[in-house]
Amino acid sequence: MLKCEDLWGVFKDNGLNFFTGVPDSTFKDWMSFLADNAGKELENIIAANEGEAVAIATGHHLATGNVGVVYMQNSGVGNTVNPITSLADPEVYGIPMLLMVGWRGEPGKKDEPQHRKMGRVMMPVLDAMEVPYVELPSDIEAAAGVIAHAKAEALRIGMPHALIVKKGTFEKYAAQKKVSQDYEMVREDAIKTVIDGLSPEAVVVSTTGKASREVFEHREATGGGHQNDFLTVGSMGYSSAIALSVALAKPKRQVYVFDGDGAAIMHAGSLATIGHYKPKNLCHIVFNNEAYGSTGGQPTTATTVDFANAAIANGYVGADVVDTKAQLMDAMTARSGNDGPYMLIVNVKKGARSDLGRPTTTPQENKSAFMDLLKSD
Numbered sequence: 522m523l524k525c526e527d528l529w530g531v532f533k534d535n536g537l538n539f540f541t542g543v544p545d546s547t548f549k550d551w552m553s554f555l556a557d558n559a560g561k562e563l564e565n566i567i568a569a570n571e572g573e574a575v576a577i578a579t580g581h582h583l584a585t586g587n588v589g590v591v592y593m594q595n596s597g598v599g600n601t602v603n604p605i606t607s608l609a610d611p612e613v614y615g616i617p618m619l620l621m622v623g624w625r626g627e628p629g630k631k632d633e634p635q636h637r638k639m640g641r642v643m644m645p646v647l648d649a650m651e652v653p654y655v656e657l658p659s660d661i662e663a664a665a666g667v668i669a670h671a672k673a674e675a676l677r678i679g680m681p682h683a684l685i686v687k688k689g690t691f692e693k694y695a696a697q698k699k700v701s702q703d704y705e706m707v708r709e710d711a712i713k714t715v716i717d718g719l720s721p722e723a724v725v726v727s728t729t730g731k732a733s734r735e736v737f738e739h740r741e742a743t744g745g746g747h748q749n750d751f752l753t754v755g756s757m758g759y760s761s762a763i764a765l766s767v768a769l770a771k772p773k774r775q776v777y778v779f780d781g782d783g784a785a786i787m788h789a790g791s792l793a794t795i796g797h798y799k800p801k802n803l804c805h806i807v808f809n810n811e812a813y814g815s816t817g818g819q820p821t822t823a824t825t826v827d828f829a830n831a832a833i834a835n836g837y838v839g840a841d842v843v844d845t846k847a848q849l850m851d852a853m854t855a856r857s858g859n860d861g862p863y864m865l866i867v868n869v870k871k872g873a874r875s876d877l878g879r880p881t882t883t884p885q886e887n888k889s890a891f892m893d894l895l896k897s898d
Contacts, residue, residue, distance in 0.1 A: 522659050522692045525554035531665045532590070533562065535672050537619065539581050541566040542574040542592035543787070547623025548686050549817030550694035552592070556819050557697045567822050570758065570787045571597035575604040575681070578618040588672055591681075592621040594816075595643045596636065596755065605650055605681055615679030619671055620652070623686050630688070634884050635729070635755025647683055654683035659690045696818075702870045705845045708808045709735045709874065711867045712779065714846055715806060716740070718853045720775060724894070725750045726764035727779035729757045730815030731873045732808060736779060737880045748890040752880060758787030761795060761805055768800035768861075771898050775802050775858050782809040782823035789831070795862050796836020803861040805832070812871045832864035840864040 528551065532538065540563060544552040559565035568574035571593040578589030593601070601620075609616035626632045626640020639646075647654050653674060658664045667684070675682040706714075712735050716725070727733040733752040740747050751767075753760045761778045768776040785792075785807050795803065811823045829840035839860060843849045852865055880887070 523661055523664060523690055524692050525551055525694045527661045528664065528691075529554065529558070529563070531661065531668055534665075535669055537588060537590055537668070537672065538563045539566075539578070539585075539587060539589040540564065540592060541568050541577045541581075541589060542621070543568055543571050543594070543597055544813045544816040544819040545592065545594035545597075545623035545625075546816040547594065547625060547688050548592070548621070548691050549819070550691040552817055552819045553696040554694050567820065569789065569822070571600040572604050575601050575609060575618070579604070579608060579614070579616045582616050582618065588617050588619060588675055590619045590621055592623075594623045595625055595639050596757070598622065598639065598643060598646055602646075602650065605652065609681055610651075611679040616681070617672075617675035617679055618681045619668075619675060620681050620683040621657075621686060622654075622683050624688070627687065633754065633879070643685075652681050652683055653678070654685055657684045657686050657690060659687075702810070704868045704870045706849075706867075706869050707872050708732060708810055708814070708869045709739075709877075710846065711808055711849060711869050712736060713739050714849050715777070715779075715853060717743075718850065719777070720858075721749075723749065723775040723777060724767065724891070725777045725779055726760050726767065727752055728760040728781050728784045729753050729755055730781065730784075731877060732779055732781055734877055734879055735873070738878055741881075746890075747882060747887065748894040750887075751891045752884075752887055754880070754884060758784045759791075760784065761791045762788070764803060764805070765791070765795050765798065765800060767895070768803040769798060771895055772800070772802055774895070774898060775804070776800070778803070778805045780805060780807045781814070782807060782811060782826070782828075783813045783821040785828065786821060786823065786826060792832060792835040792837070796832070799836060799838070799862060801859050801861050803863070804856065805837070805862060805864045807864065807866045808869055809866055810869045810871045814871060814873060818871050828864065828866045832862075837862045837864050840866070842866045842868065844868045
């Protein structure tokens, strides 16, 4: 396996010291290394989404002539299709960069449903975009040769070249930077508090990752069933858009979005759409731990984002920020249920239970139960 320090030495020797992207759990140790060492000899720009990261690497090349490295989970390859084919492609501007792509859903390996399709079609998608790719070896000498060749090819062709990273490629790396968070609750505590205060008719659309797993486990523990929840197990950043159309179609039912700060930032344009169409029955809750909790706790850019003012600026009729359970309960009680779109930002600590389970129902079963409930309106 690769030591993060050794891999950084290879990148540095090849003049690759500019990194940008969205973290991936496949190489969360490398992500932690970047977070620890950013601002020293290397630069690490945390992007809102993978397509933006390709554009950031493009700007870096235009300004410096150097090659940037864009990291992502393979689920994010879809977000890169437009800027790769219409910006970085050699038939357009010909921008060299390396794509560091984590291989979730690798055929023959156990993984979650939302990763299986992209795991199978990742290579064909790259082939369709005519992006060359190679697997990153777990031996440092072999990795050094692959990286040097990939950079040379990216420069020669004038386009991105992908490095495919399998799970287990990296040795464990212990993050050195510890961020102090004095908030009272972790996200799971906050989710339980909100769910316990909802009316039986209210429905929840929860974001991808551990938030949906926490929703499922709490419903399981309380015996309330799962028909009121749509668990967006994939498609990070799109839960609010799903909830928007549910709220518009079912105006008599209260609709809640359980979002994360990273997910809300990833496709923040949805705020404008929600604010424009103004569903009165929509409550958008952002559980803000300032981290990508499902990929290892790497920081988001939420420390400099004012979600409340952003919501108001985009047409939401109200927004509040809470830090404690008591404040959260008061805010939920104060809602009339027909005063939306309304955003509630709940500041929480990073972290989740190590024994947090996964949904035991399939996505298809979740969809059917949710749709059956909504048919009753």
